[in-house]
Amino acid sequence: MTRDRYGFLLLLHAEWTKFRTVRGWVTGTVAAALLVVLFAVLAGIGGGDGGPDVPVGPDGGPVTDSFYLVHRPLTGDGSVTAAVSAPRSSLPRGLADLRPGRVPWSKAGLIIKAGTRQGSPYAAIMLTGGHGVRMQDGYTRDTAGPAGAAPRWLRLDRSGEEVTGLASADGTHWTRVGTVRVRGLGTTVLGGPFVASPPAVRGMGTSGSVSTAVFEDLHAEGGWADGKWKGEQVGPRSPTFSGYPRNVAGSVAEEGGRLTVTGAGDIAPAVRASLPTGGTLGEILTGAFAALVAVVVIGTQFITSEYRGSLIHLTLAAAPRRGRVLAAKAIVLWTVTFAAGLVGAAVAVPVGGRLARASGVYVFPVAFATELRVVAGIAALLATASVLALAVGAVLRHGAGAVSAVVVGIVLPYVLVAIPFMPAGVSNWAARVTPAAAFAVQQTLVPYDQVASVYTPYEGYYPLPPWAGLGVLAGYAAAALAVAAVLLHRRDA
Amino acid sequence: MSPTGIVVAGLRKRYGAAPALDGMSFSVRPGVVTGFVGPNGAGKSTTMRVILGLDAVEAGAALVDGRPYRSLRRPLNRVGSLLDAAAPHPGRSGRDHLLWLAHAQGLASRRVDQVIEQVGLAPAARRRGGAYSLGMRQRLGIAAALLGDPPILMLDEPFNGMDPDGIIWMRAFLRSLAAQGRAVLVSSHLMSEVQDVADHLVVAGRGRALADAAVDDLVAAVSEGRVTLRTTAAPHATAVLVRAGASVVAGGRDTVTVSGLPADRIAALLGAGAVPFSEVSAHRATLEDVYLELTREAVEYRAATSTEVRR
Numbered sequence: 067m068t069r070d071r072y073g074f075l076l077l078l079h080a081e082w083t084k085f086r087t088v089r090g091w092v093t094g095t096v097a098a099a100l101l102v103v104l105f106a107v108l109a110g111i112g113g114g115d116g117g118p119d120v121p122v123g124p125d126g127g128p129v130t131d132s133f134y135l136v137h138r139p140l141t142g143d144g145s146v147t148a149a150v151s152a153p154r155s156s157l158p159r160g161l162a163d164l165r166p167g168r169v170p171w172s173k174a175g176l177i178i179k180a181g182t183r184q185g186s187p188y189a190a191i192m193l194t195g196g197h198g199v200r201m202q203d204g205y206t207r208d209t210a211g212p213a214g215a216a217p218r219w220l221r222l223d224r225s226g227e228e229v230t231g232l233a234s235a236d237g238t239h240w241t242r243v244g245t246v247r248v249r250g251l252g253t254t255v256l257g258g259p260f261v262a263s264p265p266a267v268r269g270m271g272t273s274g275s276v277s278t279a280v281f282e283d284l285h286a287e288g289g290w291a292d293g294k295w296k297g298e299q300v301g302p303r304s305p306t307f308s309g310y311p312r313n314v315a316g317s318v319a320e321e322g323g324r325l326t327v328t329g330a331g332d333i334a335p336a337v338r339a340s341l342p343t344g345g346t347l348g349e350i351l352t353g354a355f356a357a358l359v360a361v362v363v364i365g366t367q368f369i370t371s372e373y374r375g376s377l378i379h380l381t382l383a384a385a386p387r388r389g390r391v392l393a394a395k396a397i398v399l400w401t402v403t404f405a406a407g408l409v410g411a412a413v414a415v416p417v418g419g420r421l422a423r424a425s426g427v428y429v430f431p432v433a434f435a436t437e438l439r440v441v442a443g444i445a446a447l448l449a450t451a452s453v454l455a456l457a458v459g460a461v462l463r464h465g466a467g468a469v470s471a472v473v474v475g476i477v478l479p480y481v482l483v484a485i486p487f488m489p490a491g492v493s494n495w496a497a498r499v500t501p502a503a504a505f506a507v508q509q510t511l512v513p514y515d516q517v518a519s520v521y522t523p524y525e526g527y528y529p530l531p532p533w534a535g536l537g538v539l540a541g542y543a544a545a546a547l548a549v550a551a552v553l554l555h556r557r558d559a
Numbered sequence: 560m561s562p563t564g565i566v567v568a569g570l571r572k573r574y575g576a577a578p579a580l581d582g583m584s585f586s587v588r589p590g591v592v593t594g595f596v597g598p599n600g601a602g603k604s605t606t607m608r609v610i611l612g613l614d615a616v617e618a619g620a621a622l623v624d625g626r627p628y629r630s631l632r633r634p635l636n637r638v639g640s641l642l643d644a645a646a647p648h649p650g651r652s653g654r655d656h657l658l659w660l661a662h663a664q665g666l667a668s669r670r671v672d673q674v675i676e677q678v679g680l681a682p683a684a685r686r687r688g689g690a691y692s693l694g695m696r697q698r699l700g701i702a703a704a705l706l707g708d709p710p711i712l713m714l715d716e717p718f719n720g721m722d723p724d725g726i727i728w729m730r731a732f733l734r735s736l737a738a739q740g741r742a743v744l745v746s747s748h749l750m751s752e753v754q755d756v757a758d759h760l761v762v763a764g765r766g767r768a769l770a771d772a773a774v775d776d777l778v779a780a781v782s783e784g785r786v787t788l789r790t791t792a793a794p795h796a797t798a799v800l801v802r803a804g805a806s807v808v809a810g811g812r813d814t815v816t817v818s819g820l821p822a823d824r825i826a827a828l829l830g831a832g833a834v835p836f837s838e839v840s841a842h843r844a845t846l847e848d849v850y851l852e853l854t855r856e857a858v859e860y861r862a863a864t865s866t867e868v869r870r
Contacts, residue, residue, distance in 0.1 A: 072665075073632070080663035087655035088648055375646035380703060383611045383640055384663040386629040559613040 077385055077394035085368065085398055094364045095402060098357035098448065099410030105353025106414030109345070110421025120305050120341060120428045121184035123205040124250065127431060128336035128344065131184040131205075132301035133262035134316035134329025135177065136281075141254045144288020145223040146176050148259060149237065150193050153277040157266055158311040167275065169266045170196030171334075171518050174279030174327070176222045178229055178257040180250060184301040187250045190260065190333065191220045191231030191243060195277070200516070201231035201243040206335050208516040211243035224288075227251050237283070258295055259284065261316075261329030265308055265339070267518050270487060272339050274308045274330060281325040295325065305343060305428070306336045334517045338525040345429040346526050347440045348508040350418035351411060354444045355480065361403050361448050362472045365455030368399055370465035378559050388554045392460060396453045396547060403452040407445030415441055432510045443507025443532055450539050451476060454501065457546035461553055475542075476501045483523040490522045497523045498530055501542045506535025564588045564742040565711060569619035570609055572766075579605045580616065581766035587744045589710065592737045594757030594774075595746040598854055601763040603746040604642070607715050611640055623711060635664045639704030641714040646696055649689025653680060653699045656688060657706060664707055674702040679728070693720025701732070711742045718752045730756045754846040762853045769853045774846065781849045785842035786817045786825055792834050799832045800825065816842055 085091055123129040140146075153174040157167035175192025189203040191211070199211030199218060211233045219234040230245040263277035284295075297318035301307055310316065310330045319326045338344065372378040385391050415437060422429050432440070451472070458475075459468035479500030483493050497503050506528035513521045521527035528535055565587040572580040580602045587593045595603050608614040610621040612628040623631065623638055631637050647656035657671040675684045678698040683691065691699065697717055704712055714733075718726055733756050737743045747753050753760075760777055762770040770777055790796045793815055797807045805819040817825060826839050844852075 076663055076665050080659045083655070083659035083662050084648075084651075087652065087659065088650040090650050371648055375648065376642065377646065377648060379608070379611070379613055379642045380660065381663075382613055383628075383638075383642075384635050384660055386612050386631065386634060558608070558615060 074390055074394065077390055078398060080384070081391075081394045081398040085402060088371075091364050091368065094360050095406045098360040098364075098403075099406040101356040101360065102351065102353040102407070102410030102444070103414045103417065105356065106350045106418030107421060109350050109352060110418040110427075111425055112422075112427075118303055118305055120336070120344070121301060123185050123335070124187050125204065125206070127206070128306065128341055128428070129185055129205045130264070130301075130304070130306040130332040130334050130336050130340050131186075132299070132304050132307035132331030133173075133260050133333055134297065134318070134327060134331075135179070135182065135256070135258065135260045135300050136295045136297050136318045136325060136327055137256040137258040138286065138293060138295055139254050139291040140178065140224065140257045140286075140289055141291070142289035143225045144257075144286060144290055145221060146178075146257055146284070146286045146290075147219065147221040147237075148176060148284040149219050149282040150174050150176075150259075151280040151282075152193055153195050153261060153263065153279040155195055155263055155266075155275050155277040156311070156314075157268075157273060157275050164276070164311055164314065167266065168195060169263055169275045169277060170194065171264050171332070171516060172275065172277040173200075173260070173262040173333070174277065174281075175260065176220050176258065177260045177333075178222055178224050178248075178251070178255050180252050180255055182256065182298060182300050184304060187248045188333065189222070189229035189231070189246050189248050191222055191233065192260075193218050193220065193279070197516075199233045199243060201246070202333070202516070203229070203246045203248055205333065206514065207246070208514075209244040212241050222257070224251075224255070224257070257286070257290075259325060259327055260333075261327045262332050263330045264332035264334065264518065267520060270490065270520060270522075272520060274311055276311055276314050276328060276330045278326060278328040281327060282323065284323075284325060295320075297327070299329075301331065306340045307331050308340075332517070335512070335514055337514065337517050337519045337521075338511055338527070339519040340517075341428070341430075343428065345422050345427045346508075347415060347419075347429075347432060347437065347510045348505075348526055350422065350429075351414060351440070351444055351508055353414065354407075354411070354448065354508070355484075357407065357410065357448055358451055358476065359473065361407075361452040362455040362476070363469055365399055365403070365452035366459035366465055366468040366472065368395060369456055369459040370463060370468055373463040374465065382559050389551045392457075392547065392551050392554055396456055399456055400449045400453050404445045404449035407448035408442065411441040411444045430510060436510055439532060440508050440510060443536060446536055447504045447507055447539065450504065450536065450543050451501070454539065454543040454546055457543060457550040460550035461546065480505065486524050488522075488524065490520070493523045494529045497528050497535070499538070501539045503528070503530055503535040504539035506530045507532045563624055563710065565610060565713070565744060566622045566625075567606060567610065567619070568621075570606060570616050570621065571618040572605060572609070572614065572616045578766050580609070580619075583619070583763070583767050585761040585768045585771040587711070587742045588759070589742040590737055590740050591758040592733050592743045592745060592753075592756050593759040593761060594753035595744055595761045595763065596750055596753060596850060597748065597763030597769075599748050601854075602766040603748075603763050604715055606763070607640070607642060607713055607744075607746065610713065611638070611642075633664050633707065635660070635707035635709060637707070637709050638711045638713060639707060639709040640712070641697070641700035641704045641717055647688030647691070647699060649687060651688050652685045653688060653691065653695075653702075654684040656699065657702055660703055660706055666706060670706060674705045677705060678702045678732075694722055694725050697721055697725070697729075701729075710740070711744075712736060713744045715746045716748070717745060718747060718749070726752070750847050750850040760846075760849075762850060764854045770849075777849045778844050778846065781844040781852050782842050784818055785844070786820070786822045787814055787838070787840050787842045788817055788825065788829075788836060789814050789838035790829075790834065790836040792836075795832075796829060796834045796836065799828055799834055803828050
């Protein structure tokens with residue numbers, strides 16, 4: 067058994083020697099790595115317009131923090147209560163025509179926030195257009211409250227850094243929705259009613275909306291400053307705020323103790339559709355696609371060239387156990403391509419990111435572990451695709467045919483995934499069941515349930531988790547290798 | 560004592576409906592050069608691929624040292640082979656081509672340089688394979704076959720594409736390999752290429768061995784009962800002998816080959832008929848005759864072969 071294993075090491079050595087002694091394959095692999103870097107540099111110096119700063123939340127992620135706030139200062143502890151009507155939303159139809167419409171995540175409620183600076187900490191309880199009562203804080207956290215019909219009574223209690231949200235159907239019997247600790251709130255905060263109305267998803271895009279809600283029986287207890295409630299648009303000019311529809315603006319009107327508040331925008335994490343100018347690691351690594359074509363060609367040639375010159379006879383005469391020859395080729399090819407891809411991506415990601423930021427592009431921030439996953443994942447994608455190409459080459463035994471087959475098998479679905487205007491159903495299907503699913507390894511954006519948006523592969527959101535997507539490609543490669551091994555065994559060489 | 564050499568027994572194989580091998584059987588012994596001759600399509604290359612475990616057969620077995628090739632460990636140390644058109648990758652140098660092969664067998668790269676010297680390829684060893692002439696590729700193929708210093712060598716059409724110097728070198732080289740005690744099987748579709756080098760001959764036709772014998776025995780068998788007659792009056796002589804029941808075939812200038820009558824009876828008949836003749840002797844067939852005699856019926860496409868023979 068040990069002698070057997072030694073024999074396999076010899077085969078690995080032989081296949082490595084084969085690979086490194088064909089200059090075209092070595093330079094092609096190096097070129098693939100360089101392509102990854104080159105595209106990253108081009109993407110980096112492509113530059114942006116250097117617009118206003120992207121607001122950033124307490125955890126460093128980009129946020130949308132633009133909404134209509136009606137506020138008074140609160141020093142120390144206190145609470146605010148109101149009966150809130152469900153927000154009524156309007157969407158633009160045509161150029162200047164607003165029509166009533168559904169915006170499920172329109173928000174009307176009460177908020178306590180450190181200040182009007184975008185990205186400052188807050189906690190809020192609200193009635194939504196389609197998701198009932200919610201308590202939210204820190205931009206990304208969202209807790210569901212009791213279901214039921216509007217109008218609802220809402221209350222927010224502040225005690226130090228702790229904020230408790232309560233909801234009631236009658237103003238007497240209260241249900242606690244949640245208590246959150248809001249770090250960095252400070253002693254004096256702003257608080258009061260607010261209305262937000264995020265863009266609504268329409269087909270393959272989003273369009274701005276505006277919502278209005280009525281607040282009754284508004285009263286504040288505790289350390290609130292005296293004076294009138296003051297209406298103000300938070301974050302009126304922000305890259306994550308698409309503004310109001312034409313001829314509408316945020317407003318508050320008081321009439322007999324009833325406040326009618328109109329607002330647009332959102333208090334939420336920024337997603338791709340709300341920050342379309344933001345860059346992602348996936349865009350920095352566009353060169354991976356060009357590299358893919360290169361490694362696919364090398365992968366097929368690694369075996370089909372042996373058939374073209376009947377070198378395969380000598381290979382199999384030297385190693386009659388054919389499955390092992392295929393395994394040795396696959397291991398050598400995978401390792402070499404992985405190494406090249408790893409170097410390319412490991413250089414491209416920091417260089418491209420730095421260049422992009424230097425030229426004024428906002429790049430969606432990524433945890434170091436995620437960055438490592440993307441770099442290693444892209445390398446594994448290239449390596450696994452090359453092994454798939456090798457297997458198809460072993461089945462078809464013809465270079466051009468195998469290259470076409472693999473390019474059609476990976477590139478075509480990738481096109482379905484990566485071009486805009488592709489219906490989400492089609493691109494999500496392609497990103498689930500075709501080898502192009504592997505591009506999920508480069509996803510860095512996070513979709514949020516509480517943010518209605520266009521979550522398609524083109525926008526940087528894949529239907530499968532990163533490693534599962536790579537697993538789909540690996541599955542294709544393993545199946546193709548199995549078929550290749552059976553045929554190699556059965557067919558005359 | 561374990562059997563040495565190659566034993567091929569009853570190989571049968573079909574490509575679609577056409578039989579490629581139809582009971583091919585022969586053996587290759589150590590210490591001699593065995594010529595494997597036959598027209599194109601006789602099954603020589605297929606047989607060699609079967610011996611190397613590259614092609615499967617429907618019936619029969621090919622054994623190397625008593626074992627199927629596929630069960631050999633480090634097979635190149637047992638059998639060295641050169642198959643038709645063995646070509647390195649056009650982008651790989653001849654030396655690198657041998658290097659991966661050496662690595663596959665656990666051989667040192669020193670051995671690569673030795674065989675390169677042995678086949679006289681040293682000046683071109685670092686050139687890309689794509690730039691090699693057919694003759695250089697044949698030398699490279701021989702080097703690959705010798706790499707494991709194997710006791711058995713199997714070379715398919717090694718003379719193809721070689722210039723006259725190369726052919727002379729190759730013949731001497733094959734003889735020296737056999738003299739070292741190796742079993743050497745050399746295929747060719749041209750009798751002339753192997754006639755000075757083979758001790759033993761396997762003549763293939765229509766997928767089977769038409770003959771498997773020592774060269775001397777084959778020549779004797781074909782010569783049996785034939786008489787060479789040298790005469791300036793061939794038509795007259797032919798008429799006389801045919802009338803006496805002999806069959807006569809025209810030979811070279813002024814000679815005919817007669818069979819069916821002993822030499823002394825021929826001389827008497829010609830003397831009685833006053834036909835002039837200068838010589839009556841036992842016929843000595845050439846290997847070419849043997850080949851033609853054995854393959855006459857086996858040649859499937861006579862016209863095709865005759866052009867190939869002139870290639």
